[in-house]
Amino acid sequence: MIKSVKAEIVENKPIAPEFFRMTLKAETLASEGLPGQFVMVKVSPNLEPFLRRPISLHQINREEATVSLLYQVVGKGTRLMSETQKGKVIELLGPLGKGFTWSDSDRVVALVGGGCGTAPLVALAHSLLEDKKEVHVLLGAQTKEKLVCEEDFISMGAKVKVATDDGSYGHHGFVTDLLKNLIHDVALDMVYSCGPLPMTKEVVKLTQEASIPCQISLEERMGCGIGACIGCVCKVRTKDGAFTYKKVCKDGPVFKGEEVMFDD
Amino acid sequence: MPNLCVNIAGIKMKNPFTVGSGTFGNDGEFEKFFPIELLGALTPKTIRSYEWPGNPPPRLAEAAAGLLSSVGIPSKSWERFVKEDVPVLKKIPIPVIQSVIGRTEEEYVEIVKKCSDLGVFAGIELNLSCPNLKQGGLSFGSDPQASESLIKKVRKQTKLPLIAKLPPDYSNIVNVAKAVESAGADAIAMINAPRAMAIDYKTRKPVLGNKVGALSGPAIKPIAVYLVWEVYKAVSIPIIGMGGIVDFRDVIEFMSAGARAVAFGTINFIDTQAIPRALKDLENYLIENNIDDVNEIVGCAHC
Missing domain, CATH: 3.40.50.80 (Nucleotide-binding domain of ferredoxin-NADP reductase (FNR) module)
Incomplete structure (x- = not known):
């Protein structure tokens, strides 16, 4: 179930140039999050920057009740994330979207x-x-x-x-x-x-x-992360050969390879 | 307890809060976060008389204190709307104001009649920001004559309260407001998001797939407050104020400028608790300031 959660940063450190790993104490995300799902991170306590940032779940540790986010500093939002200190509490919305799936027959x-x-x-x-x-x-x-x-x-x-x-x-x-x-x-x-x-x-x-x-x-710019703003769409093939727009945040972010139409 | 009830042209709202159409999902997205009946009225996504996919991505870009978007008001077919959405909307225990849009007078007339005949809605909001295809693409709401002609035609289709939602572009909003009032509109919703765009400095090309979009969020609030202030002086029908509202302070600001109700829009995308928090804060503010009735603050900045 999607929830707004407050999570303490257990660790937030660079692991390569531009890349950071943030580990958060977040019980519901750790127990309910699935690979391929993501969270919307409130990167500052005020409304600047305005939007939350969609970041995928990188590690899900049920025993420790933690999740990790691996992110690349590419702009204002991720830079603020990288500057947030261990011990601080941040707000997240999640787990969001449909993740990866697998079946018993896959070896x-x-x-x-x-x-x-x-x-x-x-x-x-x-x-x-x-x-x-x-x-x-x-x-x-x-x-x-x-x-x-x-x-x-x-x-x-x-x-x-x-x-x-x-x-x-x-x-x-x-x-x-x-x-x-x-x-x-x-x-x-x-x-x-x-x-x-x-x-x-x-x-x-x-x-x-x-x-x-x-x-x-798939990656798209997102407004809300919950399917309300219809901002993050991709083209998905329909049976009649045409296309329909699907929400990356709610219908995805994981899609079947054959269903997505790419514009060349 | 102070009175929070407001009346918008016969639509009885238990508090002045509604949502901007298209900012509250349509699939129960927000019911996970708070009960919908907390609102005074619900304004669901805008519907067209025909299916419409919306604009190509990218549809969003962040702006300073705001969001630039070109979603393009996607709409399902009328048949699907009746089958999938109407049964859900019927069960909502607060007034539902259905927002509609068209590209021609005929399309507006058709969708207003269809919505009115359903008998489900407490009112109809006409989004007048759509380009008038028969008049060179200027939006209906930018032209007093086009607005007046349109409102007169749709007025004949319904007895429900008609709310004209006005765009702020072309600085003609006061004349348009007077025109829709004289043509029979029962209320005004304002402002719709002003047209805006962004250009990527690296590629020197528009960022949005549709090239042009609209700006919403706190960035537009001072403009919206000013325009509500001006329109309040010019008309006597009630105003639903909107444009960058994030908390109870903004609610009080809009109501003081002349809005009788307010809509929370883009903030819903960022903070799912904005509405319940603002409602509680508004109530506390009224108590602390010994205001018995929220209607007392409507237009109070003018005195």
Whole structure:
């Protein structure tokens, strides 16, 4: 159930250039939040900046009753978040949206993350590994130093491969190159993806060519996060070949790869 | 306890609070946070006589103390509205003011008649911000003659209180307010969000998918208060004031300028507790200031 919660910051520290991890004591989010869901964060005590910021659940720790948010400082809101000290209490709305799904019949899965899109895949990998699935993780970053969460995935027991744009670590090129190879080498039951739009589009294309089902998490500017403002829409195919607008915050943020229409 | 009841052209509201159409969801989004009957009246999303997908994304951009949006008033078909929304709206135990819009006089006439015939609504709000397709795309509400002609035609379709919602663009709002009053409108809702836009300095192209949008939130409040002040002097029908209201102070400001009721809009997106908090705070304010009846403050800044 969606709730407005006040949560104490247990930790808020940089983990790579521009990237921060904030851990919050938040019982209801920890017990009810699912991988792929998100929260709307009130980043300041007043109305400046005006909007809350949508941030995905990065780690969900039921035992400790904490959740973590991994975010990249890209503007005013995330900068304020990064400056908020440990011990402070912040307001969040959540858990929001529809997260990733999986079924018992899926045995081998791949997670494709680009940049900050890697964040929700950590919680997802955790759940999938708990469910005894074989989890391949493909990570893309601009440079070695901007790569996040590699150790988290390795320590959980996932099989990790990395690509960097500048070749400073792992494969020199796109993370989707790695997916192409993995599809060739391993029989995948499901591919999960979260990252920049060009990456998402390529993941959808590759999985469709190989007839592998795929779930993509989309990013859009959001007003309310609960489906009221209808500001964060994406185009979804209808049966008659036309499209309808769906709310990323409420109908998503996770969609089936084949249902989303991308404007080229 | 001070009296909080207000009467808007026969719509009896147990307090002066309603919501801006399109800012309160339509799918029970806010009932998770507070009971809807806390409001004096509900104004659900604007409906058209035809299905409309709304504008292409991106639809939102943040502005200083506000929100720039170009959602485009998406609307489901009339058939779906009757099947899916009307049964829910019927059960709402407070007056429901249905907001409607059209691109031509004929579309307004059609949707007003259909809504009126349902027998579910306490009043109808005419959103006059839509471009008049037959008059070169200027909005109905920017032109006193177009507004007057339109109100006269829809007036014949319904006995329900008609509330004209006016846009603040083109600085003609006082003349438009007088025109809608003389044509038979029972109340005025103001202001609709003024037209606005943003351009990305990196790409040097409009940020919004529709290029042009509208600005809402605290940024527009002083403009809205001023226009309510002016229109209050010019007409005698009641005003529902709106534009950037976030708390009870803003409510008092709008009512002092001349609004008899107020609508909470964009703040609902940011703070789901804004309405219940403001209601409690307003009541406390009236008690502390020995005001027995909230109607006493309507227009009091003019004296």
